[in-house]
Amino acid sequence: xxxxxxxxxxxxxxxxxxxxxxxxxxxxxxxxxxxxxxxxxxxxxxxxxxxxxxxxxxxxxxxxxxxxxxxxxxxxxxxxxxxxxxxxxxxxxxxxxxxxxxxxxxxxxxxxxxxxxxxxx
Numbered sequence: 339x340x341x342x343x344x345x346x347x348x349x350x351x352x353x354x355x356x357x358x359x360x361x362x363x364x365x366x367x368x369x370x371x372x373x374x375x376x377x378x379x380x381x382x383x384x385x386x387x388x389x390x391x392x393x394x395x396x397x398x399x400x401x402x403x404x405x406x407x408x409x410x411x412x413x414x415x416x417x418x419x420x421x422x423x424x425x426x427x428x429x430x431x432x433x434x435x436x437x438x439x440x441x442x443x444x445x446x447x448x449x450x451x452x453x454x455x456x457x458x459x
Contacts, residue, residue, distance in 0.1 A: 340458055341384055343368045345376040345402065346391040346420070351443070355389055355420065358447035359454060373397025377405060380412055387457055389450075390437075392421040392428070400435060407436035416457035420445060 342365055344352045349371070356367050368383055370376040372394045379385065388406070392399035399419065406412045416438040421428070424442040432440050439453045 339364045339366050340386040341366050341368060342454070343370060343376065343379050343383070343385045343388045345370040345373070345388060345394070345399070347371055347394040348391075351391070354447075355450070358445075358450050361451065362454065373399060373402040376402050380406070380415075385412075385415055387454060388415055388417045389454075390417055390419050392419060392423055392432070400432065403432065403435050403437060418450070418453055418457070420450070 342359065344355050344367055346352050352369050359365060368379050368385070370379050374396045390399050390402060399421070403417060403419070406415060406417065417436065418439045418441060419432045419437040420441050420443060422443045429440050438457055441450060441453065
């Protein structure tokens with residue numbers, strides 16, 4: 339069973355993301371409401387993919403992305419950045435820091451599911 343960590347400070351957005359991926363078989367979800375919780379989840383659970391917001395309290399998503407890429411234990415985890423920031427600079431910065439995919443909110447549920455399936459295979 340694949341484990342997906344959904345990191346967003348909005349509980350509603352976390353639920354929307356998980357609902358968009360419910361059709362995927364053999365997938366389990368973990369949640370984190372901020373960057374620090376995301377790092378805690380990585381330490382206690384085996385994560386196969388992360389869906390990561392950027393604008394969060396306590397620890398910005400870009401810092402989480404950099405942390406994951408700098409630690410050998412987590413560096414291969416695919417990360418989908420899902421954020422309201424649609425500007426080219428943020429997009430390129432996230433990709434340059436190691437994001438596997440970059441999507442903006444509001445998002446298309448089918449597009450998110452397709453990206454997740456590609457990254458998990």
